Amino acid sequence: MExxxxxxxxxxxxxxxxxxxxxLEGLHKRRRTFVAARELVHQGQSDQAAYILxxxxxxxxxxxxxxxxxxxxxxxxxxxxxxxSVLLQISDHSIEPVTDIEVTEVLMTDLLDAFARTPRLATAxxxxxxxxxxxxxxxxxxxxxxxxxxxxxxxxLELGAxxxxxxxxxxxxxxxxLTQYLLGDALGLSAVHVNRxxxxxxxxxxxxxxxxxxxxxxxxxxxxxxEFDPTYLDQVGPLLK
Amino acid sequence: MExxxxxxxxxxxxxxxxxxxxxLEGLHKRRRTFVAARELVHQGQSDQAAYILxxxxxxxxxxxxxxxxxxxxxxxxxxxxxxxSVLLQISDHSIEPVTDIEVTEVLMTDLLDAFARTPRLATAxxxxxxxxxxxxxxxxxxxxxxxxxxxxxxxxLELGAxxxxxxxxxxxxxxxxLTQYLLGDALGLSAVHVNRxxxxxxxxxxxxxxxxxxxxxxxxxxxxxxEFDPTYLDQVGPLLK
DNA sequence: CGGTATGTTGACCCCTTTCAAAAACGGTGG
DNA sequence: CCACCGTTTTTGAAAGGGGTCAACATACCG
Numbered sequence: 072m073e074x075x076x077x078x079x080x081x082x083x084x085x086x087x088x089x090x091x092x093x094x095l096e097g098l099h100k101r102r103r104t105f106v107a108a109r110e111l112v113h114q115g116q117s118d119q120a121a122y123i124l125x126x127x128x129x130x131x132x133x134x135x136x137x138x139x140x141x142x143x144x145x146x147x148x149x150x151x152x153x154x155x156s157v158l159l160q161i162s163d164h165s166i167e168p169v170t171d172i173e174v175t176e177v178l179m180t181d182l183l184d185a186f187a188r189t190p191r192l193a194t195a196x197x198x199x200x201x202x203x204x205x206x207x208x209x210x211x212x213x214x215x216x217x218x219x220x221x222x223x224x225x226x227x228l229e230l231g232a233x234x235x236x237x238x239x240x241x242x243x244x245x246x247x248x249l250t251q252y253l254l255g256d257a258l259g260l261s262a263v264h265v266n267r268x269x270x271x272x273x274x275x276x277x278x279x280x281x282x283x284x285x286x287x288x289x290x291x292x293x294x295x296x297x298e299f300d301p302t303y304l305d306q307v308g309p310l311l312k
Numbered sequence: 313m314e315x316x317x318x319x320x321x322x323x324x325x326x327x328x329x330x331x332x333x334x335x336l337e338g339l340h341k342r343r344r345t346f347v348a349a350r351e352l353v354h355q356g357q358s359d360q361a362a363y364i365l366x367x368x369x370x371x372x373x374x375x376x377x378x379x380x381x382x383x384x385x386x387x388x389x390x391x392x393x394x395x396x397s398v399l400l401q402i403s404d405h406s407i408e409p410v411t412d413i414e415v416t417e418v419l420m421t422d423l424l425d426a427f428a429r430t431p432r433l434a435t436a437x438x439x440x441x442x443x444x445x446x447x448x449x450x451x452x453x454x455x456x457x458x459x460x461x462x463x464x465x466x467x468x469l470e471l472g473a474x475x476x477x478x479x480x481x482x483x484x485x486x487x488x489x490l491t492q493y494l495l496g497d498a499l500g501l502s503a504v505h506v507n508r509x510x511x512x513x514x515x516x517x518x519x520x521x522x523x524x525x526x527x528x529x530x531x532x533x534x535x536x537x538x539e540f541d542p543t544y545l546d547q548v549g550p551l552l553k
Numbered sequence: 554c555g556g557t558a559t560g561t562t563g564a565c566c567c568c569t570t571t572c573a574a575a576a577a578c579g580g581t582g583g
Numbered sequence: 584c585c586a587c588c589g590t591t592t593t594t595g596a597a598a599g600g601g602g603t604c605a606a607c608a609t610a611c612c613g
Contacts, residue, residue: 115543133453136539141453158442163544164449186431193434194427200438201399204445208404211448212374212382215455215500219601250559259456261602266561298377302356303404460569491591502570507593 076149076237077123085195094185094192099123099175105168112153112166120176122152127172128248131164132256142257144206145169145230145249149237154200157182170248205303214259217297219268222258224297227278227285232301244286317390317478318364326436335426335433340364340416346409353394353407361417363393368413369489372405373497383498385447386410386471386490390478395441398423411489446544455500458538460509463499465538468519468526473542485527 078095081087087095103122105111112118114133124146131152132142143164146152156162157179186193209229213222230247234240251269255262272278277293279286287293319336322328328336344363346352353359355374365387372393373383384405387393397403398420427434450470454463471488475481492510496503513519518534520527528534 133449135453135457139457141456143449143452155442155445158439159446159544161543163446183435186435188431190428190431190434193431193438194424197434197438197441198399200441200445201396204396204441204448205400205404207445207448207452208374208384211384211452211455212376214452215382216376216380251561252559262559263561263603264601267601270561302402303400492593493591503591504571504593505569507591508569511593 079237080149080199081192081195084198085191087191087195091189091192094189098177098181098185100178100181101176102173103176104171104173107168107170107172110165110167112156112162112164114162114165117161118153118156118179120178121154121157121182122174122176124148124150124152125173125175128169129166129172130169130253130257131166133164140256141259142253144203144210145257147230147234147237147239151199151203154196154203169253202304209303210257219258219260219264220271221297222260223254223265223268224272224277224293225299226254226258227280227287228294228297228299229301229304231285231287232304236304242287242290244284246283247280247285248283318392320478321390321440322433322436325439326432328432328436332430332433335430339418339422339426341419341422342417343414344417345412345414348409348411348413351406351408353397353403353405355403355406358402359394359397359420361419362395362398362423363415363417365389365391365393366414366416369410370407370413371410371494371498372407374405381497382500383494385444385451386498388471388475388478388480392440392444395437395444410494443545450544451498460499460501460505461512462538463501464495464506464509465513465518465534466540467495467499468521468528469535469538469540470542470545472526472528473545477545483528483531485525487524488521488526489524 078087078092081095085091102125111122111129126148129146129152130142131144131146132140134140146166152166152174153162156164182196186196206229209225213225217225231240231242231245234245235242239245251265252262254260255265258265260268269278269280272293273280273288277287277289277296279288293299319328319333322336326332343366352363352370367389370387370393371383372385372387373381375381387407393407393415394403397405423437427437447470450466454466458466472481472483472486475486476483480486492506493503495501496506499506501509510519510521513534514521514529518528518530518537520529534540
């Protein structure tokens, strides 16, 4: 089964029965692929389907009239794309792949049906949504109250931790397809300043971001510097037995 | 029934049956009151209960080691307090009343039971959580990509719109118990700058914030200025019939 | 091999912060 | 009713973090 990442995520919250697993399985209706940098969901469009990311990276963002863009979050394998859009019946944001991506489509009607048949699954998805919200909240704190260097450090650590949870990273580092423009739009910084900050962090011997790879040169020192506390990403144990 | 605000909110998403309404009713176990400015939930504490706000204002926030504080959102009547904390089993933020508040307590076990018995309620709560997340996302855009004046304007408009939905405000204005320090911590600005920005907006003839009351002097011009689009707050009609 | 996207660095400027201090406000107790 | 005191609001002056503009280096690609 390829959507292990999602099953693992939800399984951490709710111990899923065989029946529930097969309902979850049944959600994966259609396999689709999208190419890098071509918008997948458009802000304002009303959606009938969400996606589960199988491979590749994507990001969700909002654009302002003056052309500025704020990236809300990056999505990595195992994450939902556009779940909120489906529930609110309208997309309040756009989604674009960073790399070529593979997804499976989840139809809203199927999802609501699944909830009706297996309430525990609804709870599990509610948990996943809460975790996503916790990440957005952390980004808010990051942008609102940390200076550029701390912000960058925190961001890279969070990404590393998330990737580690799905086997794509470690405390040593991770492969990262993001450009400095994307980083800037995610952190509320200019691309130019992103560059300067990365240099500073490199010179401080804490992280190196070069050639699509992030290396944590001093993980603990970086964690301390960024005041990074991964509690909001972890799940201690199944809440529903 | 006093928790009309919540019923109205959820009812907008899911047409609730009599049975579902009574389950919802049954959630309101205990009525409690808290006094202003005394912390109600502490960051890091593990929670067994959430609250539904009946009257008064509260705010959720995170503190950094250096003492800085980022307010994530203000809660007004009809809003959940600490729903995310309950689902994640740990509070990633603190909550404090702005004014004296009345709440009803919702025990986690009751909530999960209610989900099991009435799946549509789970869907409705998932919707409410999505709406909260949409607000946080909008705050992120606000702080990340708007300058101080636009940010303040957008914030006041959103607050006005939310209060209007529960009958506590209009396009003319609303009663607002917030201090300039609270505004600053919510918007990622210093209190001093908040003051300057308010003066500027007042001199531009768009909003006036004086003596605990926000007056929209030119609602449309302000909306235009802040690029405020309330779509993310509204609900067009019940998704589940 | 030219062309386009990305990374790098310097100089300058402006929005916001910080520091400081005064004024206004609101409650409290005498 | 008033003196007193803590909180909140207001304003000024100076410093700084990050933005903007511009140029150049580098890498990738058909």
